[in-house]
Amino acid sequence: MWQFTFFWPAKKTVLESFAAERQDDYQHTLRLAFVTNQGIDQCDLVGVVDWLFTADKDDGQVTKEFRLLYQFNAELVNGTPRRCED
Numbered sequence: 001m002w003q004f005t006f007f008w009p010a011k012k013t014v015l016e017s018f019a020a021e022r023q024d025d026y027q028h029t030l031r032l033a034f035v036t037n038q039g040i041d042q043c044d045l046v047g048v049v050d051w052l053f054t055a056d057k058d059d060g061q062v063t064k065e066f067r068l069l070y071q072f073n074a075e076l077v078n079g080t081p082r083r084c085e086d
Contacts, residue, residue, distance in 0.1 A: 011035050015048070026055045031069075043073035043084035 015031040029050050036045040050067045073084035 025057055028053045038073075043075045045071060046074050047071040 011034055013033045015033055017028070017030050019026065019028045021027075029052050032049050032051060034047045034049065036047070038045055048069045048071070050069060052065045052067065054063045054065070055061070056063075074081055075084055076082070
């Protein structure tokens with residue numbers, strides 16, 4: 001069900017994965033962190049998203065949804081990640 005090849009592997013990290021059964025459907029969530037390079041001498045943009053897959057119990061239809069949870073700027077300093085000042 002997961003489409004890991006949809007995203008370039010070096011630009012994402014799986015933070016967690018969890019499932020839930022609700023009254024009308026099953027839902028599986030993949031929480032990802034994406035890194036976007038913003039240029040030389042710029043901090044990278046890190047976005048944390050939930051990628052939700054929902055399967056309807058009646059008809060089996062699967063839907064996908066992306067939800068941006070939050071984002072922040074970060075950089076590597078001597079190999080150590082550090083949050084940038086906004």
